[in-house]
Amino acid sequence: MTTALRIESLRKSYVTPEGERQTVVDLPALTIERGEQVALHGESGCGKTTLLHLIAGLHAPDAGRIFVAGEEITGKGESDRDRLRGRCVGYVFQSFHLLPAYTALENVRLAMHFGAGEDEARARALLERMGLADRLHYRPGALSLGQRQRVAVARAVANRPALLLADEPTGNLDPRNAAAALALLRETAEEIGAALLLVSHDPHLLASFARCEAFSDLARAGADA
Amino acid sequence: MKAGLGLLVRRSLREHAVSTAITVASVGLATGLVLAVFAIQAQSQRAFSAGPLGFDAVLGARGSPLQLVLNAVFHLETSPGNLPWALYEAIEQHPQVERAIPYAVGDNHRGFRIVGTVRDLFEPIDGREAAVLRVAAGGRLFDPARREAVIGSTVARETELAVGDTFHPHHGLVFDASARHDDAYVVTGVLAPSNTPADRVLWIPLDGVYRMSGHVLRGSGEAHTAEADSTIPDAHKEVSAVMLKLAAPQAGFFLDQTINKQGKVATLAWPIPAIMADLFDKLGWAVRVLGLVAYLVVLVAAGSIVASLVNTMNERRRDFAVLRALGAHRRTISAAIVLETASIGAAGALLGFGVYAAIFALARTLVHDETGVVLDPWAWHPVFALAPASVVLLSAAAGLVPARLAYRTDVATHLAPPG
Numbered sequence: 001m002t003t004a005l006r007i008e009s010l011r012k013s014y015v016t017p018e019g020e021r022q023t024v025v026d027l028p029a030l031t032i033e034r035g036e037q038v039a040l041h042g043e044s045g046c047g048k049t050t051l052l053h054l055i056a057g058l059h060a061p062d063a064g065r066i067f068v069a070g071e072e073i074t075g076k077g078e079s080d081r082d083r084l085r086g087r088c089v090g091y092v093f094q095s096f097h098l099l100p101a102y103t104a105l106e107n108v109r110l111a112m113h114f115g116a117g118e119d120e121a122r123a124r125a126l127l128e129r130m131g132l133a134d135r136l137h138y139r140p141g142a143l144s145l146g147q148r149q150r151v152a153v154a155r156a157v158a159n160r161p162a163l164l165l166a167d168e169p170t171g172n173l174d175p176r177n178a179a180a181a182l183a184l185l186r187e188t189a190e191e192i193g194a195a196l197l198l199v200s201h202d203p204h205l206l207a208s209f210a211r212c213e214a215f216s217d218l219a220r221a222g223a224d225a
Numbered sequence: 226m227k228a229g230l231g232l233l234v235r236r237s238l239r240e241h242a243v244s245t246a247i248t249v250a251s252v253g254l255a256t257g258l259v260l261a262v263f264a265i266q267a268q269s270q271r272a273f274s275a276g277p278l279g280f281d282a283v284l285g286a287r288g289s290p291l292q293l294v295l296n297a298v299f300h301l302e303t304s305p306g307n308l309p310w311a312l313y314e315a316i317e318q319h320p321q322v323e324r325a326i327p328y329a330v331g332d333n334h335r336g337f338r339i340v341g342t343v344r345d346l347f348e349p350i351d352g353r354e355a356a357v358l359r360v361a362a363g364g365r366l367f368d369p370a371r372r373e374a375v376i377g378s379t380v381a382r383e384t385e386l387a388v389g390d391t392f393h394p395h396h397g398l399v400f401d402a403s404a405r406h407d408d409a410y411v412v413t414g415v416l417a418p419s420n421t422p423a424d425r426v427l428w429i430p431l432d433g434v435y436r437m438s439g440h441v442l443r444g445s446g447e448a449h450t451a452e453a454d455s456t457i458p459d460a461h462k463e464v465s466a467v468m469l470k471l472a473a474p475q476a477g478f479f480l481d482q483t484i485n486k487q488g489k490v491a492t493l494a495w496p497i498p499a500i501m502a503d504l505f506d507k508l509g510w511a512v513r514v515l516g517l518v519a520y521l522v523v524l525v526a527a528g529s530i531v532a533s534l535v536n537t538m539n540e541r542r543r544d545f546a547v548l549r550a551l552g553a554h555r556r557t558i559s560a561a562i563v564l565e566t567a568s569i570g571a572a573g574a575l576l577g578f579g580v581y582a583a584i585f586a587l588a589r590t591l592v593h594d595e596t597g598v599v600l601d602p603w604a605w606h607p608v609f610a611l612a613p614a615s616v617v618l619l620s621a622a623a624g625l626v627p628a629r630l631a632y633r634t635d636v637a638t639h640l641a642p643p644g
Contacts, residue, residue, distance in 0.1 A: 049641070058550065058636045079554050086552020097547045097640060101240040106232065113229055114552035155551075 003070065004163045004195030005032040005055065010064035012047075012054055024050045027064070027219050034069075034162060037186060037196040039206045042215030048199045051215070052165045055197070056089050057081030069162035086115040090156030090194065092185065094168035096148045098140040104151045105136040108158050115159030126154040130184060146177030150184060157188045164189050166198040170205060178202070233548075233561040234568055237541070244533040245569060248526075252573025255526035256616050257580020259519040263608040264581065265588050266512050268600045270505045272592075273299070274498040278357050278421060279350040280326075282477060282495035284308065284316055284467040284484070290494035291504055297328055297466035298497060299422045299596055300338050303398060304330055308491055309444045310462035316469065321476035324350060327464040329434040332394040332406065337380045339394050339427045341434030344369060350470055357419050358428075364388045364414025369430040375414040377424035379597060386412050392427075396439060407438045422597035435462060469495075523616065526573070527623040530566050534627035545631050546639035559628035563621050570620025574613035 012025040024047040032038050042048050053059045055066055057073045066074045069088045073081055098107050108123040127136055130150035140148050149169065156164055169185060170178035182205060189196040198209070206212050238245045278298075285293040286306030295302040307329075317325035329341035344366050349356045360366055360375055367373035376386055386392060390412045396404040410429060418424055435442060436451040443449070444463035451457045471477055477495045484493040494500055534541075545558050582602075589600045 050637070053637050053640075056550065058640075079556075082549070082552050082554045085550070091550050093550075093640060097543070097550070099236075099544055099547055101236040101544075102232075106236075110232070110548070111551045114548070114557075 002034045003031060003067070004034045004036070005030065005197065006067040007031070007055070008065045008067075010051075010054060010066060011062045012050055012059065013062055025054060025061070025219060027051065030213075030218055032163070032195045032197060034195055035190065035193050036211065037189060037209060038198070039209035039212040040197060040199045040215055040218075041201060041206055041212065042199075044201075046215050047219065048215050049167055052091075052167055052197070052199065055163070056091055056165060057085045082114075086111075087159060088162045090159065090161040090164045092149075092152050092156045092164070092166040092169045094171040096140070096145075096152045096172075098148055098151055098155070100140050103137045103139055104132055104143065104147075104154075107140070107151055108155045111155045111158045115161075123154075123158060126158060127151065129188070130154050144177075145173055146181060149173060149177070149181045153181065153185050153188060156185075157192055157194065160192045161194050164194045164196045166196065168200055169198065170200070170202060178205070182208075230557070230561050230564055234565045237561070237565050238568065241533070241537055244537060248530050248533045248569050249572045249576060251529045252526045252570055252616060252620065253576025253580050255519070255523040256574050256577025256612055257584060258522055259516075259612045260577060260581035260608055261584040261588070262512070262515045262519045263612075264604075264606045265585060265600065266505075266515075267606050268604050269592065269598075270502065271604065272598045272600055273505070273596075274501040278346075278419075278423065278468070279470065280468040280497065281471045282469040282480070282493055282497065284312075284325075284469055284491055284493055285465065287490060287492050290492055290500050293466060293492055293494040294497055294500050296330070297468060297494075299598070300340070300426055301422075301596065304465045305492070307444070307463040307465055308467065310459045310464065312491060313464050313467050314459070316467055319480075321472045321479060322469055323472045324470040326468040327431060328466045328468065329431055329463070330398070330465045331434065331440070332396055332437065333398055333400055334380070334392050334394055334427050335384055336400040337377075337384065337425055337427055338398060339374075339429055339434075341429050341431040343431055346428070346468075347375075357421065358423055359417050359419075360414035361417040364412075367413050367428070367430055369432060371430070372408055372410045372433055373413045374410045374427050374429045374433075375416055376412055376427045377416050377597070378418040379424040379593075380427055381415045386415075388412055388414060394427075394429075394437065408433075408436075420593075420597075420599035425597040431464075432457070469493075471495075523619065526616075527619045530569055530620055530623040531626050534562065534566065534624070535630065538627055538630050541631070542634045543639045545634045546636040549634070549636045550640060555632045558634070559632045562628040562631050563624040566624030566627070567617050567621035570617040570623075571613075573620070574616045577613065577616070 007027055007030040010025055010027040011023065013021050013023040016022050040048060054061050061074055065072055068084060071084055073084050076084065102110060104127055105123055108126060109118055109120060112118045112123060124136060130153060132147060132150055135143060135147060166185060170182055173181055186196065200206055283293050283297045285297060286308055288305030292302050292305050296304045313327050316322055324345065326342060326346045330338060332339040347356050347358050347366055367375055381387065391409045393409055394406045395401060396406060435457050441448045441450055442461040442463060445460040449461035480493050481495055484491050548558060585602055593599055
């Protein structure tokens with residue numbers, strides 16, 4: 001099994017409005033193998049989302065190294081980080097973050113455009129796999145919350161990423177839709193052999209993961225903050 | 226269909242359809258204004274500077290050459306005075322003059338000028354195969370010895386006079402119902418449209434003007450009233466102007482020297498295009514002011530592009546952040562915005578041609594109705610290429626401001642779940 005994510009001595013801090021520097025992420029090490037599914041939980045504001053942003057290369061860390069699919073994302077310039085993110089990282093957000101002006105199909109195709117390259121047949125197949133065959137040309141505003149999250153999952157896996165990041169992916173869904181969306185996410189990750197790092201507060205959801213990590217156990221920041 | 230920059234631009238334009246439409250309209254109006262100001266000015270100058278009937282010069286009473294040209298060529302303005310018949314005969318027989326056509330003016334019919342002339346006016350000139358002024362089918366030229374008239378196409382359309390109809394001239398160049406002459410003229414022909422000021426004229430025999438009731442001839446310096454059935458002595462005759470076709474271009478220099486510089490009784494307006502060009506040069510400041518206004522309107526339109534995008538920037542930032550999270554580069558987002566504003570500029574430029582067409586059609590109608598001169602809608606002008614290209618470039622440049630804002634969008638801030 002190859003490594004999908006490896007983190008070494010990662011540190012990120014922000015300057016507070018009062019002018020003080022506050023460490024948000026201080027993570028000595030974290031490794032997730034390809035195909036592995038990991039749940040991460042922690043208190044609100046403890047730095048989980050910042051960690052996901054760092055892994056995705058949306059933020060640059062103050063120190064430390066992050067390897068995604070064997071490539072060090074922290075050592076790259078912004079454009080190269082964008083390219084690596086598009087190709088190797090899929091991201092599912094709590095608020096879905098679908099682009100409202102685009103249809104379900106276009107949302108998936110757009111992700112492909114910035115990642116592995118467009119493949120309309122695969123985009124259609126993914127949405128059909130998500131049970132959205134009759135909603136391909138619907139814009140997000142015309143879809144239910146559950147359907148939107150399924151489009152978001154399809155978009156996240158469209159480029160067959162090595163690593164899937166999911167930030168409270170079921171937080172806005174009712175229990176039935178949440179269970180369905182989670183099942184789809186996990187099944188699809190398994191199908192494409194992607195590692196999954198999922199952030200959640202939901203104890204039932206967390207209990208379903210073989211590997212469940214507490215952010216405070218992983219990080220030194222909790223103690224420092 | 227690839228989901229690249231093109232899709233980003235199209236969807237953004239559609240998503241903000243109302244502000245897009247308003248911005249395109251303002252750019253279109255601005256572009257149309259620029260096209261109209263420069264193209265119509267150039268067209269007008271060209272149309273008014275060309276000798277519409279092929280004459281090179283006008284001989285008239287001592288005075289302003291411009292007034293002479295406006296009066297005799299464009300049938301505007303008043304005549305600066307009359308010339309004695311002897312002068313007409315002298316110029317008509319001059320070896321350097323190929324053709325001399327006398328005009329006598331002073332009457333009108335419902336505001337359209339009546340010009341007394343000779344039938345030679347309707348003969349081909351300037352080596353042309355056909356005369357510019359030709360009687361349309363179903364009509365004929367007037368008989369110089371009778372009270373007959375051929376009328377311009379605009380006159381026929383506006384007054385509804387047709388072959389066989391009669392009309393009474395009215396004295397003066399401005400229509401006054403109480404100044405009606407007793408003489409009745411029969412329309413023997415309607416001229417085919419010539420797209421010249423001649424379309425707005427009623428042409429009658431020269432003798433008709435001399436014999437018009439109430440007219441007094443002063444060619445000899447003494448008042449003389451023509452009597453029916455008696456020949457008018459040449460000494461009493463006078464003409465308002467003589468249209469000249471010169472035998473050679475250098476003849477103009479010679480006649481200019483002898484008539485304008487050495488003589489004291491007449492004025493030779495020559496060359497006609499130069500005199501009209503001089504008028505347009507004198508009006509150049511007005512064109513420059515209009516041009517300045519047009520440029521300012523374009524700048525305002527460019528400002529409206531910036532404003533429309535900046536106003537919607539907050540709602541766009543989340544989309545930019547999502548696109549970044551999907552792997553889009555900052556440069557891609559910025560390029561999409563510049564492409565979007567350039568597209569707005571291109572659509573506005575296209576619309577501008579429609580606006581220009583509307584303004585041109587209005588100007589063409591006005592100029593034709595007032596002067597008979599026809600502006601050519603297909604005449605090329607560099608502004609047709611420069612204006613759209615400049616508008617697209619300026620629009621793209623206007624996009625740099627919102628593009629810069631988009632470039633600086635913080636992804637994490639705009640991806641945070643609503644709190």
